[in-house]
Amino acid sequence: MWIGPTPRVNITNPEDLKDIFTKHEDFPKPALNPLVKLLATGLANYEGDKWAKHRRIVNPAFHSEKLKRMLPSFYQSCSEMIEEWESLVSKDSSCELDVWPYLQNVTADVISRTSFGSSYKEGREIFQLLKVQTELAIKTIQSVYIPGRRFLPTKMNKRMKGVDKKIRELLMGIINKREEAIKAGKATKDDLLGLLLDSNFKEIKEHGNKRKVGMSTQDVLEECKLFYFAGQETTSVLLVWTMVLLSENQNWQDRAREEVLQVFGGNKPDFDGLNHLKVVTMILLEALRLYPPVVMLTRMIHKKTQFVEFSLPAGVEISLPTVLVHHDKELWCDDATQFKPERFSDGVSKATKNKLIYFPFGGGARICIGQNFAMMEAKLALALILQHFTFELSPSYAHAPSRKLTLQPQFGAHIILHKL
Numbered sequence: 420m421w422i423g424p425t426p427r428v429n430i431t432n433p434e435d436l437k438d439i440f441t442k443h444e445d446f447p448k449p450a451l452n453p454l455v456k457l458l459a460t461g462l463a464n465y466e467g468d469k470w471a472k473h474r475r476i477v478n479p480a481f482h483s484e485k486l487k488r489m490l491p492s493f494y495q496s497c498s499e500m501i502e503e504w505e506s507l508v509s510k511d512s513s514c515e516l517d518v519w520p521y522l523q524n525v526t527a528d529v530i531s532r533t534s535f536g537s538s539y540k541e542g543r544e545i546f547q548l549l550k551v552q553t554e555l556a557i558k559t560i561q562s563v564y565i566p567g568r569r570f571l572p573t574k575m576n577k578r579m580k581g582v583d584k585k586i587r588e589l590l591m592g593i594i595n596k597r598e599e600a601i602k603a604g605k606a607t608k609d610d611l612l613g614l615l616l617d618s619n620f621k622e623i624k625e626h627g628n629k630r631k632v633g634m635s636t637q638d639v640l641e642e643c644k645l646f647y648f649a650g651q652e653t654t655s656v657l658l659v660w661t662m663v664l665l666s667e668n669q670n671w672q673d674r675a676r677e678e679v680l681q682v683f684g685g686n687k688p689d690f691d692g693l694n695h696l697k698v699v700t701m702i703l704l705e706a707l708r709l710y711p712p713v714v715m716l717t718r719m720i721h722k723k724t725q726f727v728e729f730s731l732p733a734g735v736e737i738s739l740p741t742v743l744v745h746h747d748k749e750l751w752c753d754d755a756t757q758f759k760p761e762r763f764s765d766g767v768s769k770a771t772k773n774k775l776i777y778f779p780f781g782g783g784a785r786i787c788i789g790q791n792f793a794m795m796e797a798k799l800a801l802a803l804i805l806q807h808f809t810f811e812l813s814p815s816y817a818h819a820p821s822r823k824l825t826l827q828p829q830f831g832a833h834i835i836l837h838k839l
């Protein structure tokens with residue numbers, strides 16, 4: 420297909436997909452639209468040495484033992500949502516609700532708390548501004564493209580610049596405060612910002628205070644913005660489709676609840692228990708297969724490249740259409756479009772027969788850095804929901820997955836909640 424003047428080819432052969440993920444240096448990401456750049460750059464959008472350095476510094480913040488320390492923040496945000504739902508349900512012991520905005524809100528809340536800990540309130544304000552900025556950017560991207568228009572002092576451009584300035588000021592304030600606390604030996608390392616600054620500090624100490632070593636405050640700021648963009652909507656999308664699928668498949672909802680009650684009873688879910696939830700994990704993996712939040716990935720070819728069945732010249736953009744590969748009957752058998760979590764009962768590699776046909780989090784060295792974070796958050800939210808409610812689809816629910824930045828339910832997710 421043609422995307423304006425650029426030819427784009429879909430790649431769906433598993434061997435080609437494997438190659439593209441493995442040789443990530445030969446298949447860089449396409450240049451970002453300048454407006455998207457304004458929203459967030461960071462790790463997801465760098466290449467070469469800069470990417471490698473940032474990945475090395477950011478990685479430790481997502482290690483399993485760090486996630487364990489963030490669990491109380493996850494819990495606080497999720498249990499607030501449950502309390503809200505309980506108060507809505509309490510009158511008649513059931514109520515109809517569009518759960519989509521609540522799930523978007525809870526994942527935004529989790530990111531604010533886990534990113535900034537004690538500065539959670541300022542974090543929330545920043546992320547609300549980022550949401551406004553995203554909506555403005557989408558409007559601009561969807562209007563007719565006129566080269567250079569972003570430099571003109573239009574009302575929209577002025578508004579976007581103003582919001583950007585405010586975001587930067589607020590973020591700088593939080594980062595500077597934290598850097599001072601570190602110097603005074605009073606800083607926490609239980610949130611992403613603390614972990615990032617700590618890891619950065621170690622990198623600088625190890626490699627000396629040379630130029631190009633470590634990240635600048637500006638770099639840290641970009642990574643914080645990226646956590647919001649990469650981690651908020653993707654996770655709320657995973658949760659919303661999981662709730663829809665479990666409403667349509669009551670037998671799986673029952674099985675998941677049985678497991679949750681067996682592991683935790685009515686108690687607060689803990690880290691080790693969450694890691695042992697097998698049925699819940701299978702359900703989440705299957706939801707990610709049927710409704711991958713990121714429906715497709717894109718890469719560029721800068722030299723003539725031989726694929727299994729054809730070769731492509733330099734300058735072609737390739738797309739890795741996750742959603743098409745995940746639904747392909749030749750790759751997944753005739754039941755490819757059906758919800759069957761049992762296909763993951765022995766893990767991903769058995770389900771895929773070790774072929775690269777499942778990549779909701781991407782693959783290779785550039786695989787999603789937050790995948791364990793997202794799975795932990797989704798398991799906790801789902802465990803709490805299952806402990807407190809049974810749920811079914813409302814007759815007013817209209818099934819319409821639609822691609823915004825991610826694969827969202829166009830008309831929301833109207834669900835009837837019953838108190839357990």
Ligand code: HEM
Pocket residue numbers: 448462463464474645646647649650651653654657711712713716717778779780781782784785786787788789790792793
């Ligand atoms: C269900 C939730 C999520 C899904 C489906 C998801 C999906 C993805 C995918 C497909 C990629 C690869 C993009 C590409 O190769 O072009 C990616 C990369 C990334 N994700 Fe996620 N993500 C999720 C949650 C998160 C969370 C919670 C965070 C952080 C808090 C995060 C941070 C990142 C970052 C920083 C990258 C770039 C990694 C790199 O290029 O080295 N993601 N994600």
